[in-house]
Amino acid sequence: MSALDELRQLRHGGVQVRKRDNKAAFWFLAPWFAGLIFITVGPVLASFLLGFTKYNLIQPPKFIGFDNFARIFSDERLHNALGVTFTYVLVSVPLQLACALGVALLLDRGLRGLAFYRSAFYLPSLLGSSVAIAVLWTQVFGAEGLINRVLSFVGIEGRGWISDPDTALSTLIVLNVWTFGSPMIIFLAGLRQIPAVYYEAAAIDGASKWSQFWRITLPLLSPILFFNLVLQIIHAFQSFTQAFVVSGGTGGPSDSTMFYTLYLYQQGFSRFDMGYASALAWFLLLIIAAFTAINFWAAKYWVFYDD
Amino acid sequence: MPAKHLGLVVIGFIMLYPVLWMIVSSLRPGDEIFRNPGLILDSLQTENYTEGWNALNPSFGTYLLNSTILVLGCIIGNLVSCSMAAYAFARLNFSGKRWWFGIMLGTIMLPVHVIIVPQYVLFSQAGWVNTFLPLIVPKILATDAFFVFLMVQFIRGLPRELDEAARIDGCGHPRIFAQIVLPLMKPALATTTIFTFIWTWNDFFTQLIYLTDPEMYTVPVALRSFVDSTVATSWGSQFAMSVVSLVPIFLAFLIGQRYLVKGIATTGGK
Incomplete structure (x- = not known):
């Protein structure tokens, strides 16, 4: 394509910087700018202001200082x-x-049949956030549910996993683990990037599979692991549907499945305490930002970049 | 290595067992669900489906239709607005580009819970509660930054010479975008379509907040309301409607697997 390159240089007078397309860019980005103002960044700023008020949607917001944050x-x-x-x-x-x-x-x-296995393991991540799977979970971990049926075959007496405050949260943890398919696909893509010669050389030097994993796979995969960790932590903080459906919207039993998002929902949309809900939203943003920052800071010590 | 295959098949089977069991159970008489943890079906009963379908007023058909309308609106919104924004970020040279791009990437990580309260205030003032507008308009305004990023990555991989040649022939940006870049972006558009479909179909939080009138209920909201309003013993019809709600996801998965895998591997979706 060198001819075209030359033509371009002629047109723009040599190595001169390409001219700016501000006007075109404005029109192409117009929807996105509007979204920024009305849907994303604008509301984030607005929620900061609402956080200083008492507001129930009917009466106008009333300034109450730091009460909500306190x-x-x-x-x-x-x-x-x-x-x-x-x-x-x-x-x-x-x-x-x-x-x-x-x-x-x-x-x-x-591995033979890779595509098939990959799909089978991936499917739960697509289903996991649905109400339908939450309904299924409610039955499976219920007092007379599938798990207890199966356990009774081996002579173990189960319990109402979801109705017991000691185990209700564990059922939701199991549900999140069940959706490991999407980070798995990211790992698979990362594994494919590791040159096979590294393993061949290590095998010749007599390295066991175990030390190959610790010394080749894990260091070279650490950027991917880091990426998955950041992403999945952010996702997990936002879990809502499963706790909501399993507890019938209450976060029960005894608040044992009361996720932060569920509490925020109750304050904002059951009690219409919009001021406090806004303060909670900001606090959530800070928590997630803090976790992400800690992750990035810690990455210096364990993430290995091969370049 | 047969041991490896055996291991994988066992893990996969255990993982998918509850879902398979739900499908089988939805075709059994209601009381059998508690007794039978197996997968073998003695007879085919469709009562659970007819019962579940008509349990709420309006019937489940309305919710399926509502979800379909919503999903279509979101898909069109995302395709148009995200591809436009992506073209600007990938191909245009404008003031403060790095800064805006940084903001765009930042919004990918922005939890919906942080913006939902003021957004609700705004949309309820506008009288949009119990319409699909609060759910579709954000998509028309390219707020699913994940897809903007996905498309930017894709456009960057397209040979620049094509648009340069078109420029020399006198094409402006709108034509380069519509006639050269967009047709070449089909894989990225397909990925966006399939993810938007699945995420919108599954999304519960925002639909729960904005849709409170049963006539406007979408499938997840209706399913939850159905589960809340029935006694816990009628698992049969709850399972039946759960299966109905999962069928579109399953079909999307079958049709779009290739794009799903690619989309996740390059940008790390859910």
Whole structure:
């Protein structure tokens, strides 16, 4: 295409910087700009202001200073919700990624029927966030559900996993682990990038599969692992549907499935305390940002870039 | 390595077992669901389906139609607006481009819960509650930044010489976009279509908030309301309607697998 390159240079007078297309760009980006103002960044800023008010949608917002933010520090139900959410995120994400990586390793390198397995393992991630699967989970982990039926065959007496505050959250953690398919696909794509010669050389030097995994696969895969970790943590913080359906919208039993998002929903859309809900939304944003920042900071110590 | 295959088949089977069991159970008489954890069907009963279908007023057909309208609106919105924004980011040279691009990437990570309250205030003032507008308009305004990014990546991979040649022939940006770039973007558009379909079909949170009139219910909202209004013993019809709600996802998965896998592998979707 050198001829074209030359033509272009002629047209623009040599190495001169390409002219700006501000006008065209404005029109192409017009919908996106409007979205920024009305749907994304605008509301984020607005919710900051609403956070300083008492507002129930009917009466006009009333300025109350830092009351909503102060309430965050004294609201014990919220603290419980934070505990539930942190437990959910910190337990389910590592388990989910471990499963994703484990199965990806099994599927790697020209396994016959790869496409079939990949699809089968991926399917749950598409279904996992639906109300239908939450309904299924309610039955499966119910007192007379599938799990207890199966357990009774081996003589174990089960319990109402979802109606018991000690185990309700675990059923949702299992559900999140169940959707390991999408990080698995990202792992598979990453594994394919690792040159086979590394393994061949290591095998010649007599390295076992185990040390090949720790010394070749894991370091070279660490950027992908990091990417999955950041993404899945952010996703897990936003879980809502499953806890909502399984608990009938209450976050019960005894607030044991009260995710932060569910609490926010209840404050905003059941009690119409929009001011407090806005403050909660901002606090959630800060928490997620903090987790992401910690992730990026910690990455310096364990993520390995091969370039 | 047969052991490996055996292991994978067992893991896969255990994972998919609950879903298979739900499908089989939806075709069994209601009381059998509690007794029979197996997958073998003695007889085919469709009562659960007729019962579930007509359990709410209006019937499930309305919700399927509502979800379909919503999904189509969202798909069209995303295809048009995201591809336009992506063209600008990938091909145009404008002031503050890096800055705007950074903001766009930032909004990918923005949780919906953070913006939902003021957004609800805005849309309820506009009288849009119980219409599909609060759900479709954001898509028309390219707020699914994930797809903008996906398309930017794709357009960057297209040979620039094509648009340069068209430019020399006197084409402006609208024509280059519509007649050269867009036709070459089909794989990225397909990926966007299929993800928008699945995510919108499954989305519960925003639909729950904006759709409170049963006439406007979409499938997830209706399903949840159905589950809430029935006694826990009628699992049969709940399963039947759950299966109905999953069929479109399953079909989308079968048709679009290739694009799903590619889309996730390049940009890391859900």
